[in-house]
Amino acid sequence: MTTSRRGPSRATTPPRLAVTAVAAVLVIAGANVLGATVARADDDKPSVPPGTEANSTAPVAIDSNSPGLKLPPGATLAPAKVLDIAQVVEDLGGxxxxxxxxxxVMMALQAEVLFPKNSAVLNAxxxxxxxxxxxxxxxxxxxxVRVFGFTDNLGTYDHxxxxxxxxxxxxxxxxxxSVDPGISFDIRGYSEDYPIADNATEEGRRKNRRVEITFPRGESGQ
Structure with missing residues (x-):
């Protein structure tokens, strides 16, 4: 059975970059009144959805008894938490x-720039x-390194x-x-799970058809 999921591949051109979101790590305390080794996982779902892992950085506690902290009568501080907001950069064509x-660091490539339609064979x-x-x-x-594949919602889930x-x-x-030897890989396919755009439009489906490569930041990236 042939399932239509992919648009035609396009020739690669040097991408023009556009910053779509920039933010830093914030500590929020609100008032209650506000040659590689390959690890192939067969789990249907990740333990945590991709991109939503908890930040390991401990939040800074705020003293609720500080004389400089002004809260409405009866209000208390909510638990402090770190918002690890991402900086996202994509080329103008997405x-x-x-x-x-x-x-x-997570780098995602649309399927159309890697594969022919409905194929898993890399293009030139x-x-x-x-x-x-x-x-x-x-x-x-x-x-x-994690390598996760995703599709849109056209065709069957199993396909x-x-x-x-x-x-x-x-x-x-x-x-x-091309990577250093000794790197281990976590490789998974998620079909239409975890869309990043609206599958009701072709533009959104094109963004959802993607492969994501995620890896920890090292000292050189700090």
Whole structure:
């Protein structure tokens, strides 16, 4: 059965970058009145949805008895928490997207710039894109890399599950040619789960058809 999921591949051109969101880590305390080793996971769902992992940085406690802190009568402070808000940069066509936090780097490529329609075979332009990501992985001295594939909601869920995993596998194999030896990979396919755009439009579906490569930030990225 052939399932229509992908648009035609496009020739790679040097991406023009546009910053879509920039933020820093904030500490909020509100008042209650406000050659690589490959780890192949077969779980249907991740323990935590991609991109929502808890920040390991401890929040700074605020003394609720501080004389300079003015709260309405009867109000108390809510627990302090760290908001690890991402800096997101994508090219104007949305073909490539980078998300930086103080903990990790995530780089996503739309399926159309890597694969022919409904295929998990990398096209001629994919190697350069993936090699650039491998260079960043080496720069950050990462030892573990996640490669997650995603599709839109067209066709069956099971077909998307298989295709998204096959595409993640293909990207991992290409990455392994250029990254430092000893890196371990977590490779998964999620079909239409975890969309980043509205599947009701072709523009949104195109963004959802993607492969994400995520790795920890090293000292060079701090």
């Amino acid at each position: 073909e490539q997207r980078r998300q930086d936090t103080n903990e990790s 332009q994919a190697s350069d894109r993936i090699r650039a990501i491998a260079d960043e992985i080496n720069k950050q001295h990462a030892t573990k 998307g599950k298989v295709l998204s995993k096959q595409r993640a596998d293909a990207v991992q194999r290409e990455l392994a040619k």
